[in-house]
Amino acid sequence: xxxxxxxxxxxxxxxxxxxxxxxxxxxxxxxxxxxxxxxxxxxxxxxxxxxxxxxxxxxxxxxxxxxxxxxxxxxxxxxxxxxxxxxxxxxxxxxxxxxxxxxxxxxxxxxxxxxxxxxxxxxxxxxxxxxxxxxxxxxxxxxxxxxxxxxxxxxxxxxxxxxxxxxxxxxxxxxxxxxxxxxxxxxxxxxxxxxxxxxxxxxxxxxxxxxxxxxxxxxxxxxxxxxxxxxxxxxxxxxxxxxxxxxxxxxxxxxxxxxxxxxxxxxxxxxxxxxxxxxxxxxxxxxxxxxxxxxxxxxxxxxxxxxxxxxxxxxxxxxxxxxxxxxxxxxxxxxxxxxxxx
Numbered sequence: 508x509x510x511x512x513x514x515x516x517x518x519x520x521x522x523x524x525x526x527x528x529x530x531x532x533x534x535x536x537x538x539x540x541x542x543x544x545x546x547x548x549x550x551x552x553x554x555x556x557x558x559x560x561x562x563x564x565x566x567x568x569x570x571x572x573x574x575x576x577x578x579x580x581x582x583x584x585x586x587x588x589x590x591x592x593x594x595x596x597x598x599x600x601x602x603x604x605x606x607x608x609x610x611x612x613x614x615x616x617x618x619x620x621x622x623x624x625x626x627x628x629x630x631x632x633x634x635x636x637x638x639x640x641x642x643x644x645x646x647x648x649x650x651x652x653x654x655x656x657x658x659x660x661x662x663x664x665x666x667x668x669x670x671x672x673x674x675x676x677x678x679x680x681x682x683x684x685x686x687x688x689x690x691x692x693x694x695x696x697x698x699x700x701x702x703x704x705x706x707x708x709x710x711x712x713x714x715x716x717x718x719x720x721x722x723x724x725x726x727x728x729x730x731x732x733x734x735x736x737x738x739x740x741x742x743x744x745x746x747x748x749x750x751x752x753x754x755x756x757x758x759x760x761x762x763x764x765x766x767x768x769x770x771x772x773x774x775x776x777x778x779x780x781x782x783x784x785x786x787x788x789x790x791x792x793x794x795x796x797x798x799x800x801x802x803x804x805x806x807x808x809x810x811x812x813x814x815x816x817x818x819x820x821x822x823x824x825x826x827x828x829x830x831x832x833x834x835x836x837x838x839x840x841x842x843x844x845x846x847x848x849x
Contacts, residue, residue: 508668508675508711511558514565514633519572521565523553526669530710541566541573541589548596548603551701555670556744556779557639560602563593564632567610571625582621586614598790599752599820601745601781606635636672642776643674645834650680650740650774653830653837656689658737661727663696664754665707666742666774668715676774677742678708680832681717692718694736698754699724700798700817724756728763739764739771744820746775746831747784748844751823752791761827770829777833782848792819 512523515537521544525534536552538544544566547553553562570589574582590607597603613631617624654660664670666677674682684691693712698704705721712719722730730736739760745752751773764771781789799815802808809815825840838846 508673508714510636510673511555511669512553512561512565512636512672514568514629514636516629519569519629521562521569523547523562524669525552526554526707527552529669530706538566539569541570542592544569545593545596554703555665556600556602556742557643557671557676557776558669559597559600560606560778561632561636561639561672563596563603563606564610564635566593567607568625568629568632571614571621571628575621575625577621579621582624583614586611597792599744599792600779602776602778605778609635639672639776639778640674642778642834643671643676643679644683646676646774646776646832647674647679647681647683649834649836650772650832651683651687651689653738653770653772653832654680654684654689654691655737657691658684658689659692659694659735661694661696661730661736661739661760662708663704663727663739663741663757663760664698665703665711667708667711669707669711670742675711676776677740678711678717679774680740680772682715685717692720694727694730695719695721696724696727696756696760697721698756700802702803703754724759727760728767731763731767731769736769739769740774740832741772743773743775743779745781745784745789746773746779746843747786747789748782748848749825750786751775751825751828751831752789752820753823755818755821758821758823758827761823765827771827772830772832772837773823773828774832777835777847780847782844786822791822793817794819 574585667675695704695708743753796815
């Protein structure tokens with residue numbers, strides 16, 4: 508896949524794929540204002556925890572450009588405001604906060620002038636993006652070890668190239684295994700209400716000639732029982748000290764996998780770890796109920812006047828997780844906590 512997001516150095520803009528209109532059209536958006544980047548995260552022009560992190564870092568770089576002619580004390584004040592604005596874009600994905608905090612550490616600790624700080628931040632934002640690609644490829648190499656020739660992998664939502672800068676998280680082991688010559692196919696849950704599996708995972712698998720079938724979300728348990736799924740690999744928007752937060756519906760998939768003795772893996776770059784948190788500390792994002800009531804905003808699916816609930820993420824406890832795949836290896840939840848929790 509082509510990169511989902513990139514920094515345009517000459518124009519000093521952020522360029523990203525508009526994922527809201529895939530698979531019908533491949534369109535690119537360009538933003539020169541950090542507020543527009545924050546809004547693109549909120550409305551999901553760009554989505555997926557790692558991609559959101561890269562977008563946030565680049566958005567903060569745009570903020571430094573906007574404010575770099577101010578006196579330093581005023582510059583720092585405005586950057587604090589920009590950081591708060593960016594963090595408010597979406598509440599659950601930890602990469603958003605990780606990226607903003609990483610940029611603000613440079614802003615606060617630099618002894619340079621605002622123009623010099625701006626150059627440092629632009630360089631760091633590009634580094635965030637490149638690191639994401641490198642991390643995903645490393646994650647993929649480790650994850651490929653769990654895949655046998657002929658395996659069919661179920662995934663939920665989109666945790667492929669489109670959810671990252673490039674290459675993917677949950678799909679990274681699939682890509683790496685195929686690169687190693689293994690015959691691997693994918694089953695993608697459609698992922699209501701925004702259909703990221705049907706629209707995005709299917710799109711990028713087709714784009715890269717990865718065999719894929721799309722199923723309704725309520726079909727996964729039956730296919731497991733029928734022996735048509737060998738492994739489950741999902742991405743994650745945050746991993747706390749006791750659970751995995753991923754797209755709504757992940758918990759049901761994990762329960763079905765447990766009941767059918769199918770390994771359930773979570774692909775998780777270390778930038779997504781939030782091990783100082785427990786489930787009680789994490790806000791579960793609730794989005795516009797109309798996303799449930801109207802299919803992709805077009806077809807009315809429920810009677811007028813009927814209320815809908817629209818939680819964007821759910822909580823999968825560690826007891827349902829076989830392993831967590833990071834750029835450093837594959838770990839049980841207990842091993843992961845021992846390695847990374849400080």
